[in-house]
Amino acid sequence: MSVTYLSMYVVFILVPLFAILSYYLGKRKTQTPKLATLIGFILAFIPPLALIYIAVLVIKDDVQVTE
Numbered sequence: 001m002s003v004t005y006l007s008m009y010v011v012f013i014l015v016p017l018f019a020i021l022s023y024y025l026g027k028r029k030t031q032t033p034k035l036a037t038l039i040g041f042i043l044a045f046i047p048p049l050a051l052i053y054i055a056v057l058v059i060k061d062d063v064q065v066t067e
Contacts, residue, residue: 010045018044018054025057 022040026033036057043050 010047014047014050015041015044018047018050021054022057025054028062029057029060031063 019037019041023033023037026036026040030036040050040053043053
């Protein structure tokens with residue numbers, strides 16, 4: 001697999017995937033889902049860090065919503 005195909009894989013598959021996962025988990029686990037999405041989007045360009053970030057969000061307790 002060449003570097004070109006690998007970079008296309010990261011940009012077109014992993015970045016949107018990690019951004020969507022970050023938004024979904026950020027909405028449930030934090031009070032600032034947009035910031036969680038931005039961090040997930042940026043870290044998606046370095047997949048090992050993005051996986052660690054997603055794992056931390058999964059482990060974190062859900063935020064209680066007060067209405």
